[in-house]
Amino acid sequence: MHDTRHLDSQAQPSYRVESRGHHGASDLLEVSMGPQHPSTHGVFRMDVVLDGERVVKLKPVFGYLHRNHEKIAENTTYLASMPYTDRLDYLCSLTNNWAYALAVEKLAGLQPPERAEYIRVITAELTRLTNHICLIGFLLQDMGASGTPLMYAFRERENILDLFESLTGARMMCNYMRFGGCRVDLPPGWLEQTSQVLDRFPKFLEEFDRLISGNEILIARTQGVGVLPRDLAIQSSATGPVLRASGVNYDIRKVDKYGIYDRFSFRVPLGEHGDVYDRYMVRVLEMHESLGILKKAIQDIPPGPIVDPKAKIRGFRPKAGEAYGRIEGPKGELGFYLISDGSPNPYRYRVRPPSLINLTALEDMCLGQTIADAVIILGSIDIVLGEVDR
Amino acid sequence: MLGTGLIKGMAETARNFAGSFFQEDRLTTVQYPEERIPTKEAARSFPFLVFDGDDAAKGLRCVSCQICEKECPPQCIYIVKDTTKKPDYMGKLQFQPKIFDIDVSVCMSCQICVEVCPFDAIKMNVEYEMSRFGRFEDLLIHKQQLAKPNEYFHKIHPTDAAEVDARLAAEKLKAEAKAKADAEAKVKAAAAAAAAAAAAATATPATGAAPKPKPATPAAPAAPASVDQPAKPAVTTPPAPSTP
Amino acid sequence: MESTEQIVARINAAIPTAKAVLVPNEAPSGQTSILVATDLGRKVALWLRDDAQLRLDYLSNATGVDWPELVTKQKVKKKKVVDGVEKEVEEVVESRRPPYLEAVYHLYSMELKHGPVVLRLRTGNRSDAVTLPSLTPVWRGAELQEREIYDLYGIQFEGHPDLRRLLMWEEFVDHPMRKDYVEPDDYEYEPTPHDEVLTKAKTHYEMGQPAASPK
Numbered sequence: 001m002h003d004t005r006h007l008d009s010q011a012q013p014s015y016r017v018e019s020r021g022h023h024g025a026s027d028l029l030e031v032s033m034g035p036q037h038p039s040t041h042g043v044f045r046m047d048v049v050l051d052g053e054r055v056v057k058l059k060p061v062f063g064y065l066h067r068n069h070e071k072i073a074e075n076t077t078y079l080a081s082m083p084y085t086d087r088l089d090y091l092c093s094l095t096n097n098w099a100y101a102l103a104v105e106k107l108a109g110l111q112p113p114e115r116a117e118y119i120r121v122i123t124a125e126l127t128r129l130t131n132h133i134c135l136i137g138f139l140l141q142d143m144g145a146s147g148t149p150l151m152y153a154f155r156e157r158e159n160i161l162d163l164f165e166s167l168t169g170a171r172m173m174c175n176y177m178r179f180g181g182c183r184v185d186l187p188p189g190w191l192e193q194t195s196q197v198l199d200r201f202p203k204f205l206e207e208f209d210r211l212i213s214g215n216e217i218l219i220a221r222t223q224g225v226g227v228l229p230r231d232l233a234i235q236s237s238a239t240g241p242v243l244r245a246s247g248v249n250y251d252i253r254k255v256d257k258y259g260i261y262d263r264f265s266f267r268v269p270l271g272e273h274g275d276v277y278d279r280y281m282v283r284v285l286e287m288h289e290s291l292g293i294l295k296k297a298i299q300d301i302p303p304g305p306i307v308d309p310k311a312k313i314r315g316f317r318p319k320a321g322e323a324y325g326r327i328e329g330p331k332g333e334l335g336f337y338l339i340s341d342g343s344p345n346p347y348r349y350r351v352r353p354p355s356l357i358n359l360t361a362l363e364d365m366c367l368g369q370t371i372a373d374a375v376i377i378l379g380s381i382d383i384v385l386g387e388v389d390r
Numbered sequence: 391m392l393g394t395g396l397i398k399g400m401a402e403t404a405r406n407f408a409g410s411f412f413q414e415d416r417l418t419t420v421q422y423p424e425e426r427i428p429t430k431e432a433a434r435s436f437p438f439l440v441f442d443g444d445d446a447a448k449g450l451r452c453v454s455c456q457i458c459e460k461e462c463p464p465q466c467i468y469i470v471k472d473t474t475k476k477p478d479y480m481g482k483l484q485f486q487p488k489i490f491d492i493d494v495s496v497c498m499s500c501q502i503c504v505e506v507c508p509f510d511a512i513k514m515n516v517e518y519e520m521s522r523f524g525r526f527e528d529l530l531i532h533k534q535q536l537a538k539p540n541e542y543f544h545k546i547h548p549t550d551a552a553e554v555d556a557r558l559a560a561e562k563l564k565a566e567a568k569a570k571a572d573a574e575a576k577v578k579a580a581a582a583a584a585a586a587a588a589a590a591a592t593a594t595p596a597t598g599a600a601p602k603p604k605p606a607t608p609a610a611p612a613a614p615a616s617v618d619q620p621a622k623p624a625v626t627t628p629p630a631p632s633t634p
Numbered sequence: 635m636e637s638t639e640q641i642v643a644r645i646n647a648a649i650p651t652a653k654a655v656l657v658p659n660e661a662p663s664g665q666t667s668i669l670v671a672t673d674l675g676r677k678v679a680l681w682l683r684d685d686a687q688l689r690l691d692y693l694s695n696a697t698g699v700d701w702p703e704l705v706t707k708q709k710v711k712k713k714k715v716v717d718g719v720e721k722e723v724e725e726v727v728e729s730r731r732p733p734y735l736e737a738v739y740h741l742y743s744m745e746l747k748h749g750p751v752v753l754r755l756r757t758g759n760r761s762d763a764v765t766l767p768s769l770t771p772v773w774r775g776a777e778l779q780e781r782e783i784y785d786l787y788g789i790q791f792e793g794h795p796d797l798r799r800l801l802m803w804e805e806f807v808d809h810p811m812r813k814d815y816v817e818p819d820d821y822e823y824e825p826t827p828h829d830e831v832l833t834k835a836k837t838h839y840e841m842g843q844p845a846a847s848p849k
Binding site for chain 2: 824831
Binding site: 062063066068070071106107108109232234235236237238248250255318319320321322323324325326333335337339340348350352356357359360361389 | 659660661662663665691692693694695697699700738740744747750752773774775776777778779799800801802803810811
């Protein structure tokens with residue numbers, strides 16, 4: 001029979017699968033999807049119990065990419081943790097940097113200057129564009145549109161990664177934010193290049209729409225699949241596009257107004273049904289809104305210094321205390337909780353990973369769906385294992 | 391009609407396929423390794439050490455202060471100080487590294503070593519084709535391979551190199567000006583001491599109760615113990631010159 | 635939103651045995667927290683979630699923190715009578731922080747869009763009294779985070795539907811994020827050893843300075 005050791009844990013008899021007596025032998029098939037699987041977005045395992053093709057039970061298993069980031073941070077300085085935050089959610093390194101810098105600025109009482117805030121908004125919205133591009137590409141890849149929408153999307157992403165490279169030096173692991181501002185100023189001509197990329201972007205979105213958004217296969221496979229009801233979404237602490245697709249209007253850029261987001265007027269797209277199609281469309285619409293924010297930020301950016309004069313690179317010792325800083329990352333609420341005891345290393349450094357917490361309701365969304373839908377539902381939650389496991 | 395979405399999608403694909411023969415931006419594949427995309431100026435791959443002039447041993451800017459070793463997040467730099475000192479670009483004697491190893495398989499190209507170096511000695515290279523066969527020994531880069539001339543730095547990061555050169559030249563000018571001012575002050579102090587000694591020899595009978603001259607300050611080691619700080623005019627003897 | 639002191643006062647008025655206390659925070663963030671007696675943790679959490687003014691229906695973050703025993707000596711100036719004369723004398727005062735594990739919960743409200751309210755629950759000590767009430771029945775989002783706290787710190791959550799390890803594998807024994815965790819001796823060759831890694835390298839290699847010998 002199947003080896004159930006990996007499903008059984010000594011402490012939890014309630015997890016044991018029960019066989020359906022009236023059919024004689026058990027009909028249920030236990031499958032371990034992953035950790036090496038092209039559609040699980042990284043090293044992620046799901047123990048699914050199937051009745052035919054329908055999912056009866058689903059338990060996600062994490063920990064394959066655990067790199068004890070939080071313990072490393074307790075043994076190194078605050079600045080040295082900044083390159084490690086790039087590698088948490090490796091697709092959106094600049095928003096990770098901003099969240100960490102925000103938490104440290106709350107802890108130490110630093111205030112970044114105007115120009116740095118504008119640069120942060122520009123890079124964060126560009127990161128949101130790259131992340132949503134990745135999602136729409138990978139989701140369609142999971143559905144079986146083998147590669148075409150993915151490569152169209154990645155063609156645009158290359159332009160944005162080139163912008164990151166000329167600004168920060170690296171395409172993905174940017175290590176750009178510092179406590180109290182940014183590391184280097186914008187090179188000459190960068191804003192013009194960004195404007196050119198943004199002028200081409202709506203054309204790409206239209207092309208992508210024509211390519212896939214009206215596609216009947218997409219609509220049949222995603223509408224009504226993986227519904228996350230509104231109350232369950234709030235209860236399971238889902239955040240980001242997953243929450244907004246279920247109809248809850250909670251965008252941290254509007255609620256906390258961190259940085260200078262109160263100067264930009266943008267809409268927050270909400271979904272009605274909470275299914276996979278809503279999560280996909282919410283992200284496409286968020287890309288449209290990000291374009292508006294970017295255009296205004298590029299127009300309004302003032303000259304000036306880019307780092308708080310009180311900030312120190314070496315010998316940075318914030319006073320004892322704690323702070324929780326959070327931003328609206330492309331995947332949800334990314335928060336950092338820091339406790340300092342006056343030494344150069346943090347006493348407690350905690351990452352609040354949106355990908356992990358959005359997975360709380362995965363089983364509820366997948367029950368009763370087919371196994372193929374389970375793959376799509378996982379894809380629509382948009383997880384990155386670097387963040388789930390840290 | 392059922393299927394219009396599919397047909398529109400396929401029309402889009404056909405448009406892209408046909409367009410890739412005519413339009414630049416639709417053909418996005420670069421035939422690596424025959425073609426290579428040039429790296430951006432700000433790109434970074436792994437660190438290297440800068441030396442001025444032609445001789446790597448004599449012109450190396452690194453004074454082995456070990457700040458980059460301490461601040462490196464994955465601790466991939468290994469430095470051993472040399473006991474003999476060598477003069478730097480301003481002529482001052484500084485330490486130098488006997489061993490300077492970077493483990494490139496550990497380095498995560500975060501650029502923190504470049505940010506914290508006070509001497510502009512370590513900068514980021516842009517070379518990315520560094521595959522080797524040996525897993526440990528070949529990816530451990532020693533000082534001789536890390537040291538590259540300042541001209542190479544100018545070639546890969548022109549704006550940065552120009553700014554560093556300008557700054558170092560300005561500091562050198564400032565140091566030279568200060569050294570010149572100190573030397574001039576010393577000469578004047580020596581002259582003042584000679585004049586004071588001559589005047590004291592002639593005026594000693596009359597000024598027996600004259601206030602005793604103050605002891606010498608470190609700024610005028612050669613002058614006899616009869617002159618104040620060069621900046622203050624001497625108070626006792628009339629012929630004492632007023633300093634500039 | 636009302637201040638933390640007002641919330642503490644209202645908790646103590648509504649649930650007197652909760653013994654809610656304000657925990658200060660000197661950092662400029664100003665996020666003070668509420669410390670509550672352990673056995674009433676879930677009741678206070680339900681009250682916080684359902685109270686009409688607060689409506690904290692969104693649990694943003696659940697963290698574990700390890701506080702080992704800490705003895706600090708401080709020099710304090712005290713007025714004492716010495717030989718009949720009142721003088722200011724410097725004395726060494728010892729203060730001891732008892733050891734405990736802590737679970738910190740950051741709560742926000744999606745309905746009223748305010749926050750954060752920080753709730754803290756502390757265990758008795760770090761060795762045997764490590765049970766805390768689970769807040770998963772109150773906020774379902776605590777499920778995976780409390781599993782992680784159990785995995786990395788060893789706090790047993792009573793009332794949790796499925797308390798297993800999250801990031802480590804099931805047969806793993808220790809709790810890695812504790813301050814006194816000792817890593818297993820699994821040294822891998824490193825050509826640029828520093829500090830503790832250098833001492834470890836010396837026990838595994840005779841030379842102990844592999845980087846010094848260029849190959």
